[in-house]
Structures are given as structure tokens and as C-alpha cells.
Amino acid sequence: MLAREVKTIEDAIAVVEASGLSHIKVGISDIDGVMRGKYVSKEKFTSILKGGLSFCNVVLGWDSNDQLYDNVQYTGWHTAYPDAQAHIIPESCRELPLEMVDGKPMLFFLGEFSGDAEPICPRQLLSRIVKKAADMGYLAYSALEYEFFVFKETPESVRAKNYQNLIPWTPGYFGYSILRSTVNADFYHQLLKLSETMDMGIEGLHTETGPGVLEAAIGVDEASSAGDKAFLFKTFCKVLAQQNNLMATFMAKWSHELPGQSGHIHLSLNEIKSGKSVFYDPTQPHNMSKTQRHFLAGVQRLLPEFMAMFAQTVNSYTRLVPGYWAPLDATWGVENRTTALRLIPGSAKSQRIEVRIGSADANPYLALAAALGAGLYGIEHEWEPEEMVVGNAYTQTFPDRLHLPNSLGDAAKRLKTSEAARSLFGSPFVEHFTATREWEEREFRKHVTDWELKRYFEII
Template sequence: MQAREVKTAEDAIRLIEARGLTHVKVGLSDIDGIMRGKYLAKDKFISALKSGFGFCNVVLGWDLNDQLYDNVQYTGWHTAYPDAMVRILPETCRELPLEQVNGQNMLFFLCEFVEEAATVCPRNLLQRVLKRAEDMGYDAYSALEYEFFMFKETPESVRAKNYQNLTPWTPGYFGYSVLRSTVESDFYHQLLKLSEDMDMSIEGLHTETGPGVLEAAIGVDEAGAAADKAFLFKTFCKVLAQRNDLMATFMAKWSHNYPGQSGHIHLSLRDRNSGKSAFYDPSQQYGMSKTQRHFMAGVQRYLPEFMSMFAATVNSYSRLVPGYWAPLDSTWSLDNRTTALRLIPGSDKSQRMEVRIGSADANPYIALSAALGAGLYGIEQQLEPEPMVVGNAYTQQFPDHLKLPNTLWEAAQRFKGSEAARVLFGDAFVDHFAATREWEEREFRRHVTDWELQRYFEII
């Protein structure tokens, strides 16, 4: 039996026994999309497969630097950080070829929080949105794309340099470069093979515009599986880079001198009864069905309110400036990369939409929940989209209600006050997530930036 053939707890136990493994690795998503996990001894793992296990709920109560949130209700010093119950997901079993034990690959399983913790768990959030789609008669499919910069650095060297004067993996602007990908083909092939081995296959990999920047398009899958693949890719791409004395960053914008890094989301729905695309209607203009039109309208309508789910860090908003391939308003158009939403016409198989607003630093579970939830709500409300943009959206003016938040603080306030968010995601998640984004903004305000020193130190 191979790892991706595992479907049940019994399958997982048989595979572990057959390989003679003494330990198994498990991982789950925190609020920021950072993978947190541990090794479990075989007996502990088998027990946990049947009845779950406790995982300190602090991972839902601290930021990406392990600093404790001071403004969330779910957990904190007031609860003394107890264990929360976690469910191991047998069907997510993966080979981990980067770890060999006695000639066998380590096995890796994803987990998710259950019971009360499920209300603020990112993966469980997406499962609830997917259940909404199912109840409406749809299966959701998605594919995520990520841009990321690579550096000839190590975790030690970037700290020694104070994150200044870093050496890119390759020099210059050279998008879609066959020269670069051939010269550096060893790493490309390692990444492609790792992605195949871990069932997060890349259907397209190329250089983007900027020194050392790549773009990887992960293959389409059922939306829950697509989010799992994106989550795994971001972690293990960085692992592989560091194994090669390189570093990959998924920051939204690591330097004002270079373009930002996106995390685009492709989405489509299929009718559960007929099996046909719910987005494709060849009798309509651009093949855009009534369902897709309502879905598009929902995402457009609620994007300003859900912005913090797509752009979740202070740095995310450094990317959202004119002229850098990032939309500034909640707009849509036909195959147009200057708008937030892109209608991609095709066939029953390929008709879809792309949400282009997200940055590479977003938690894939949360960003996909936002896009899918907003679209489903648009179908339920039978919303109609605003007029389609023609031409360069960057040079056009749009109504105020289409304006996107300019800062993380503003985005958090819009999210916290969103009735639609509370309907789709629940009060517990909305209050928790908004509070964590407020924390992130307040942490930023406590620090003095290099820009401030250079601008004010002598002159003012």
C-alpha cells in the first residue's frame, strides 16, 4: 500500500506496521497558515487515530512569532491554555521523502481541531463552507498559484544581515526564462519531484519578473484537497529550499524595489446531480452561466468586507499599490489581469473565475473560505455583478463601495462588522480572526521602521 491509498484509520495502521515505523509526523494549520506539528510514537498515533489527541490550544492563541494574543476570547491566560482535541485525517497521508527512516519514507498526516476549537480552526472553517456548497447542490473545485522569491541565504545569514542586502538566487528581471530554469534545473526538478511524491503536483513552474522569483501553479482538485495541497506546498517548498542552502519567502512584498507576490485562487462549481459545470452555459455571453454570474457578484460584493482573509498581514498592503499587478478595487472583467476578479471562459471542464487579490502570505484555508463563501452567498442572494471593466482597471475610477481597505486595521474593522461574514463563518471565527488581525497591526505600530529613521532622524 502507498501513502495516498490510505483512506481509513485501519489503512493507516496497516501501512505503518508494514513499514516498521516507530514514529509518525503530524501537522495542522494555525491562524496565520503556519504549519505546527510533532512526531507521535506509533502506539500514541494509533490511539489518536481512533479517539483523537490533545494539542495545546496556544497554537490558535499566538502569532507567527509565538507571541500570545492579548485580545482573543477563545484562549489565553484566562483559560490557562488547555489542550484542545485534534482529529487525525487518515486520507491526508503523505510520503515525506525528505525524511528517511531505515530506508523508508517518514509518513505525514494532516490534522484539524474539533469540538469548541473547530469554531476558530482554519481547516475546519473551510470544511463548513464546503458543507454549505454541498447543501446547495454543488461540489467546489479550486487551484492555487503562488509567487515566491528565492535567495542564496540561510536562516542564520538573513538574521546576521538583519534582512538587508540579501543575495537573490538569480539576478535580474527574467520572466518565463528557459535560461534560468535550465541552469538551475537541479532545484526545479527536486521541487517538481517532491510535489509529485507528496501529491501536491505542480502543473506549471516558471520564473516570474524579478530576481530569483518563481511562480508555481498547483493542479486543480476538490477545493478542500486543493487547500491542503497549497498548505503543504508552502511549508515543504521552504524545507526543500533550506536543504539546498537557499531560502524561499512567501511575503507579500519583501522589497519596495520589486513586484509583490500573489496567491491567486481559481474556482469553479459543479452540479452534484448532473456532474456538469455550474459555471458554464454555452448559450450565454462568454459561456458565463447565471450561477457563475451570481457567484462572481457575491465575491465582488463581499471582497471589501472579507479583505483581511485574503491580505492578513501588515505587509500584504504594501503590495496593493498602483502599477504592481495588484488590483485596488473590487472589480471584474474578462481575462483581464488588472481587475480583482478574472472571468476565464472555456468549456464544461475549464470555465472558472480567478480571485487575484490575495497575496502569497495568506492562509490558504482562510482565503479559499472567503472566496468560496462569498460566491455561495451571492448565489443564495441572486446578486448581480457591477458592470464589467474594459481595459486597464488601474487607470479607471470606481464607486466607493468597491474600494478595498488600505490597511490591515481597516480590513479587520470591516470584517468584524460584516453581517455576511458572521452568517458564513460564525461569530466565534469572526471575532477571533478580527482580533488577531488587530493584534498584528498593533504589533507593527510598536516598532520604528528603517524608512522612519531615514526620513526623520536628521531633518525633522
């Protein structure tokens, strides 16, 4: 049996036993979307497939720099950091070709938190929203695409340089470059092959505008699997780069002189009973069905409230400035890349909505849950979208209700007070996640930036 044929616990045990490996690798998402994990012995792994495993609950209680949150209830010093329960997802089994053991690829499985940690587990959150769609009679499909910069650097060199004067993988602005992709074909083909082997296949890969920047469009799949694929891609793309003495970053914006990096989400719904698209209606303008219109309205209306789930770092908001392909208001348009939501008319198979507001640094489970959940909420309440934007949205003025938060602190406050968020995601998640975003904002305010030094040191 092949790794990607695993569906049950029994299948997983059989694959592990046949692998000849002494240990298996397990990965799980923290709040920021950073993959945390460990090796587990083959004997222990067989046991935890049936009985579950434990991670110290600090995995949900520290930031991306392993600093402990001081304002959360689920975890923290007051809990003495006990173990949180988790379980293995058998069908997530993959061979990891970047890690060979005696000529055999390491086996890798995803896990997710359960028990009292389940309400705040990112993967579980997406699963609950997918189940909500199913309860409404829908099967959700999604595809995520990421922009990321690549550098001729190592983890040691970027620190030695204090993250200044970094050398991009390729020079200049050269979007969709055949020259660049041919000269550097070896890494491209390694990434394409890795993505196919690990079942996170790339539909399109090309240079974007900026030195050393690439864009990868991951193939469409059911929403839960799409979240897994995006989560895996971000981690193992960085691993592959470092194994080639390169570094990839998914920061929303690493330089004020260059465009930011997006994490766009494509979404569609099919009816479970018939298997047909509920977004496609050829009798309506732009083939947009009533259901798609309500879905679009839900995402549009809730974008300002859910922004912290699409743009979850302080850095995310430096990307949201005019003229850099990042929307500033909760707007929509047909095939319009200046709006937050892009309606893409097509066939019954391709009719969809693209959520363009998300940044590459977002946790894919949370961003996808926010987009899908908002759309379902719009369907439930039969909301209607605002007037469609025609032309350049950056030059137009919109009502205050469509303005997006311009800082992480503001975004966290909006999410914390959102009735829709608590209804969709549960108060335990909303309280925990917004507390972590408030922490992130406070940590940033403790530091003096290079911009402040250059602007104020001598003159003021």
C-alpha cells in the same frame, strides 16, 4: 497499500504498522497558516487515530512569532492554556521524501482541531464552506498558484544581515526564462518531484518578473483537497529550499523596489447530481451562466468585507499599490489581469473565476473559504455583478463601495462588522480572527521602520 491510498482509520493503521517507523509526523494549521506539529510514537498514533489527540490551545493563541495574543476569548492566560482537541485526517497520509529514516520516508498526516476549537480552526472553516456548497447541490473545485522569491541565504545568514542586502537566487528581471530554469534545473526538478510524490502536483512552474522569483500553479482538485495541497506546498517548498542552502519566502512584498507576491485562487462549481459545470453556458456572453454571474457578484461585493482573509498581514497591504499587478478595487473583467476578479471563459471543464486579490502570505484555508463562501452567498441572494471593466483598471475610477481596505486594521474592522461573514463563518471565528489581526496591527505600530529613520532622523 500506498500512503495516498489511505482512506480510513483502518487503512492508516495498516500503513503505519507496515512502515517500520517508530514515530509518525503530524501537522496542523494555526491561524496564520503556519504549520505546527510533532512526532508521535507509532503506538500512540494508532490510539489517537481512533480517539483523537491534543495540542495546547496556544497553537490558536499566538502569532507567527509565538507571541501570545492579549485580546482573544477562546484562548489566553485566562484559560490557563488547556489542551485543545484535534483529530487525524486519515486520507491526508503522505510519504515525506525530505525526511528519510533508515532508508524509508517519514509518514506524514494532517490534523485539524475539533471540540470547542472547531469553530476557529482554519481547515474546519473551509470544510464548513465546502459542506455549504454540497448542501446547495454543488461540488467546488479549486487551484491555487503562488509566487515566491528564492535567495542564496540561510536562516542564520538572513538574521546576521538583519534581512538587508540579501542575495537573490538569480539576478535581474527574467520572466518565463528557459535560461534560468535550465541552468538551475536541479532545484526545479527536485521541487517538481517532491510535489508529485506528496500529491500536490504542479501544473506549471516558471520564473516570474524579479530576481529569484518563481511562480508555481498547483493542480486543480476538490476545494478541501486544494486547501490541503496549498498548505503543504508552502511549508515543504521552504523545507526543500533550505535543504539546498536556499531560502524561499512567501511574504507579500519583501522589497519596496520589487513586485509583490500573489496567491491567486481559481474556482469553479459542478452540479453534484449531473457532474456538469454550473458556470458554463455557451448561449451566454463569455459562456458565463447565470449561476456563475451570481457567484462572481458575491465575491465582488464581499471582497471589501473579507479582505483580511485574503491579505492577513501588515505586509500584505504594501503589495496593493498601482502598477504592480495587484488590484485596488473589487473589480472584474474578462481575461483582465488588472482587475480583482478575472473571468476565464473556456469549455465546460475550464470555465472558471480567478480571484487575484490574495497575497502569497495568506492562510490558504481561510482565503479559499472566503472566496468560495462569498460566491455561494452571491448565488443564494441572486446578486448581480457591477459593470465589467474593459482595459486598464488602474487608470479608472470606481464607486466607494468597491474600494478595498488599504490597511490590516481597516480590513479587520470591515470583517468584524460584516453580517455576511458572521453568517458564513460564524461569530466565534470572526471574533477570534479579527482580534488576531488587530493584534498584528498593534504590534507593527510599536516599531520604527527603516523608512521612518531614513526620512525623519536628520531632516525633521
